[in-house]
Amino acid sequence: MESVQQVEPFDYIIFGATGDLTMRKLLPALYNKLRLGQVPADARIIGTARTALDHDAYITRAREALQHFIPAKFFFPELVEQFLKMVSYVTLDGTNAESNWDELASELSTSPSGRIRVFYFATAPQLYEAICSNLHAKGILTEQSRVVLEKPIGTSLETANAINEGVGKFLPEKQIYRIDHYLGKETVQNVLALRFANPLLNAIWSAEHIKSVQITAAEVVGVEGRASYYDTSGALRDMIQNHLLQVLCLVAMEQPESLEADCVRNAKLAVLQALRPIKEDQVANETVRAQYIKGAVDDHAVPGYLEELGQESNTETYAAIRTWVDTPRWKDVPFYIRTAKRSKRKVSEIVIQFRETAQPLFGSVPGNRLVIRVQPNEGVELNLNVKNPILDEYTLETVKLDAPIKVEGGPFPDSYERLLLDAVRGNPILFIRRDEVDAAWIWAESILNAWADKKAPMHTYTAGSYGPDASKALLAEHGDRWHEDMV
Ligand SMILES: NC(=O)C1=CN([C@@H]2O[C@H](COP(=O)(O)OP(=O)(O)OC[C@H]3O[C@@H](n4cnc5c(N)ncnc54)[C@H](OP(=O)(O)O)[C@@H]3O)[C@@H](O)[C@H]2O)C=CC1
Numbered sequence: 001m002e003s004v005q006q007v008e009p010f011d012y013i014i015f016g017a018t019g020d021l022t023m024r025k026l027l028p029a030l031y032n033k034l035r036l037g038q039v040p041a042d043a044r045i046i047g048t049a050r051t052a053l054d055h056d057a058y059i060t061r062a063r064e065a066l067q068h069f070i071p072a073k074f075f076f077p078e079l080v081e082q083f084l085k086m087v088s089y090v091t092l093d094g095t096n097a098e099s100n101w102d103e104l105a106s107e108l109s110t111s112p113s114g115r116i117r118v119f120y121f122a123t124a125p126q127l128y129e130a131i132c133s134n135l136h137a138k139g140i141l142t143e144q145s146r147v148v149l150e151k152p153i154g155t156s157l158e159t160a161n162a163i164n165e166g167v168g169k170f171l172p173e174k175q176i177y178r179i180d181h182y183l184g185k186e187t188v189q190n191v192l193a194l195r196f197a198n199p200l201l202n203a204i205w206s207a208e209h210i211k212s213v214q215i216t217a218a219e220v221v222g223v224e225g226r227a228s229y230y231d232t233s234g235a236l237r238d239m240i241q242n243h244l245l246q247v248l249c250l251v252a253m254e255q256p257e258s259l260e261a262d263c264v265r266n267a268k269l270a271v272l273q274a275l276r277p278i279k280e281d282q283v284a285n286e287t288v289r290a291q292y293i294k295g296a297v298d299d300h301a302v303p304g305y306l307e308e309l310g311q312e313s314n315t316e317t318y319a320a321i322r323t324w325v326d327t328p329r330w331k332d333v334p335f336y337i338r339t340a341k342r343s344k345r346k347v348s349e350i351v352i353q354f355r356e357t358a359q360p361l362f363g364s365v366p367g368n369r370l371v372i373r374v375q376p377n378e379g380v381e382l383n384l385n386v387k388n389p390i391l392d393e394y395t396l397e398t399v400k401l402d403a404p405i406k407v408e409g410g411p412f413p414d415s416y417e418r419l420l421l422d423a424v425r426g427n428p429i430l431f432i433r434r435d436e437v438d439a440a441w442i443w444a445e446s447i448l449n450a451w452a453d454k455k456a457p458m459h460t461y462t463a464g465s466y467g468p469d470a471s472k473a474l475l476a477e478h479g480d481r482w483h484e485d486m487v
């Protein structure tokens, strides 16, 4: 299978190489890909940031990060040292034309010409244009270069355009890879396989048989040390405008002509463009936003959001939205999307509720339900109606067909592992194209602007709960319930 093949030799240049994302996600992901034999021994990783560090000091930080974030069963000291020999560091302010670009250029010049170069921007998005401008001015960008942009791609359509225009001055769209790590999740990618590789499901995947869809990404954690970022973002920008809309696209899209990247991305774009805009006077009925207040998680008392922030704020830590995909396939099928910090449990899942039917033999029969468990406890379950095996007459009960999806011998690979190497492969199927970013912001902003104009109340919910009761009304109007209220 292609995915286990070794990629071509590459130079990975990380801007923001002393940051949390690099230490917690990027270096461990590249180490794991080396462990799996997918990274050639002559690949190189060049970290850059403003912090003045010599080689040994950076390698020490990198080693500590691997010791902390690589599970013990995958931590092989000799392999770690082999990996660290691939790593170097250049003290460099990517936004400053006068900074230490000669050293970076010199490092890169020792690689064979024509080698793939991936520039990973693990910095604030406001820096992307300046870094690209300097890479261009120093002649470091090549035909074989790709830039990987981290989220958030802006906080609005306008700021997203500024970022995309800024980077687009120096690179064509085909060399720009926008990360959405949810697409790196195997269980999210699996949605396409479930839908289109199973004729049974493919045949019933429409309004004729499906009553509603709910997509959840709930977390137990609060905003942790990211309060300053999070307060400018909020739940809708942080999780829905990107991750959950991408998941919705995979659930709702028409079958693409092929798995070629732009076929899939065209199909996703069609869904984003079919999302019914939520008008200002509808926002109070179609959305619920809330902030967590003090409560308890895993029996430990936790403060409320405002206490953590230390100031007043109109930023939501919970968002639930009822939306509609205006294509023939989904006529009158509500899509419920929700995300939360400080929820009762960490769960990302997709719930497909099939229609109840009036069966002449059994009267009204509960609709079947398909649950796609993105994380944790990855797998798929299908509720079926069967005869109660004890009673003589035909009494129905529900049983669950449960298919765990497991990785032999270990946890699921981190979503960054696949994404980092797809950038080397030059395969953008799991990256977001600019027109998708634009369409997602257009839909999201119809809500954000109304919230900013206080057209919907800010509810509260106790930390450790499933969220505000007000969100239940979004579903009840259509005879639906959140998944936790079904079982
Ligand atoms: N951390 C996470 O889990 C996630 C992060 N992201 C995104 O990834 C990006 C990085 O996040 P994170 O690692 O958490 O942030 P950090 O603040 O931990 O790290 C930022 C990095 O950027 C460098 N940096 C800051 N200013 C400049 C500058 N002017 N020029 C060059 N380098 C600079 C810092 O090093 P120095 O100060 O030495 O230059 C540091 O290496 C952000 O866009 C974030 O939104 C997205 C999803 C998850």
Ligand SMILES: O=C1O[C@H](COP(=O)(O)O)[C@@H](O)[C@H](O)[C@H]1O
Pocket: 217, 219, 238, 239, 348
């Ligand atoms: O992008 C983000 O995602 C994480 C949640 O990711 P997951 O893979 O653990 O579901 C979220 O905590 C963070 O706020 C957000 O920026």
